[in-house]
Amino acid sequence: MNPLINEALQLMAIGMVTVFCILLIVIFLGTVLIKLVNKFAPEEVVAKKIAPAANAVQQVDATVKAVIDATIAQITGGKGHATKITKL
Amino acid sequence: MEEILNNLYQMTAFSDIIAANGTYIIMYLLAFVLLYLGIVKHFEPLLLVPIAFGVLIANFPGGDMGVLQADETGLIHYNGKDYNVWEMPIHDVAHELGLMNFLYYMLIKTGFLPPVIFMGVGALTDFGPMLRNLKLAIFGAAAQLGIFAVLLCAVGSGQFDLKEAASLGIIGGADGPTAIYTTIKLAPHLLAPIAIAAYSYMALVPVIIPLVVKLLCTKKELMINMKEQDKLFPPSNKIKNEKVIKIIFPIAVTTIVALLVPSAVGLIGMLMFGNLLKEIGSDTSRLFDTISNSVMNTCTVFLGLCVGATMTVDAFLNWTTIGIVVGGFFAFGLSIASGICMVKIWNVFAKKKINPLIGATGLSAVPMASRVCNLISTEYDPKNHVLNYCMSSNVAGVIGSAVAAGVLISFLG
Incomplete structure (x- = not known):
């Protein structure tokens, strides 16, 4: 071979x-x-679980939430609404 | 006036291109085809585009961008002069032989770039699927048969010596950096065609794997559902703390492989180091980010350009190149086939059946091979996702091909 x-x-x-x-x-x-x-x-x-989004909404200042709601209503013509608000 | 025009003509590259009887034109066409495949067809664009552009710029006479291959004693004959590249100061290499030779002899010929790229590959690899399905990793070994079978055939053909045949066979490992690393060590004069063949076939994985699978597998075999098999025969070891295992694993594998096949440490060690930086997490995230992005991308650019620049008329247009293209295809196909065959043999004896697609992914080409096999399995049964199982043999294939390269280098290098 x-x-x-x-x-x-x-x-x-x-x-x-x-x-x-x-x-x-x-x-x-x-x-x-x-x-x-x-x-x-x-x-x-x-890692510690991040607080649920529902709680986050409660932590958002009422004035800020009102401003966000008003903005969404303005943009969507009253059809849209915020379901949850999360701080980034 | 005529003399001025003649001097102008001599100054351009046209005179040499026309005198070479169209050989340069073939190289330009090849560069354009590779650029087309990379840019339009998206075939491995990160590598094919730099390689193709390297081919283009290396083949303009007078441009001094083509890589000059030194013989074993380091001698280069260029422009009527002899140079010994091993004895020349590195700045002289740049000055006398051009920028591309400087890059080639500093970064490629020293074997520097492939392990650094492997470090980046390690940082992007997840050993989780392999650890969750450890037994399937053995098919990553079976798929290395193509490397050695083609080595044998290439030697038998009489066209290649052992070192050249080994460099050709390693294309079957379907791992670009491994193929380049082995070729640099064993047969550097074949670097260009081997790198091109390796990366081209890797880009053609979505075509080659279905072709081999259809030739070798039945519909019944391809419909074997791994999740159902797991329910029937649950795995004995469930991982409770994956993070810790993933950190210890690269350290342990490096140590074991280094002890048994020291010549593979250049590749395996860097692969595992990159992976370790990833798995440690936030403490080393800056290093992980650097090696998986900036370092890897920089190395890829220079590797692609230098490999392309080795593809000059003299080095590329010969029968050896054609032999490499054909042999590389067989190496690739045989690697896939041997993985599939091992699964078939396994299924004869084992109660827990395995989908042969898991054998087909035993060659590297991570993660494209696994994605392609998952697509094939879902064609037969939309609920049968084998991706995670394929990744096990696929990642094992990276280790397997690096070990095979280590064996070849230690015996022939």
Whole structure:
């Protein structure tokens, strides 16, 4: 057999075995990590929930709300209305 | 008067272009076609447009914008003089050989740009889907068979030596930076056609994957619903704290891969570093923002231009290039086919059936391959979304192709 082809075949075998081994190790590593983290740090730190939009409306100053309502009424010809107002 | 006009004619590029019997015209047409594909057809425009423009500006005689390939000892013969590019001070390279050679020998030939781009790719990659469906990652390994099969065929054809064949085969990894990195290390004189073939076939993923899938898969196989399979056979490990795992994962993978295949660290290490910066969150958000935007975009511009500029008449118009274009297509197709075949073999033995589209995404081309496979599956069953499952083997394919590149470089480099 052509020595180059022989070398290419060897490279193919080594390459595929290495790729499979590395990905199997990655899978094993991932599984172990998941188990360890689930055991020792299962709680995900959840950020404080943002106050619901309904409350936000209450926090908006009455004058500001009146101005917004009047603006929407003016633009939409009285058909539109504000359902929620959120501070950005 | 006639003499003045003759001098003017000699001053322009026309005299050399006409003397070259139309070879330059072929290169201009190629540049225009690539520009058309990038701008009008939106095929990988971020890369094809710089590459195409690099091709264009490199092929004007007298412009000194084409990259000159040095031989193994670093010798370049240019304008009747010999230069040893490894011994020249870098400012002399710019002064004597032109700006594009300065950029090429400083950024590309040193292997600097591909790992930096990989860092940006890492920052844009989410390992979440892979961690949620870890077992599917194995199909990212099967899809690397195309790389080695084409290497074997290329050597068998007698047209390529081992290093050239390995650079050709790596196109099957469907990963631009990996293909460029490997070619720079093994066969830099083939950089231009390999980069063009790799990025062109990546852009053609929406055409190539459906073609191979239709050849190899039945309707029944394509209708396998992964969510229903998950309900029938629930996964054993449910992640309770994904954020922590996503931070530890890149560190652990880098360490393991570095120990086993050190030559792949240039790619995997940078990929995982970029990913780590993303996963840490607000503490490193400025770094994440920089590498995923400014750094990556800057590198992409220079990489594209330099790769395009290597495509000069002498370097591109030959049978080797045609061999690379054909071989690259087979590498790509074989990678998809081997992923699909492994799923089919798996399905013979396993109770939990897997949609073969998940094997087809084992080659890199993230996330386009997954999106294309999701479209195929929803064609057969509109409720069957396989995107998240495909992303698992797709992301694993990035790791797999980088490891394959590492093996090739360590054995042949």
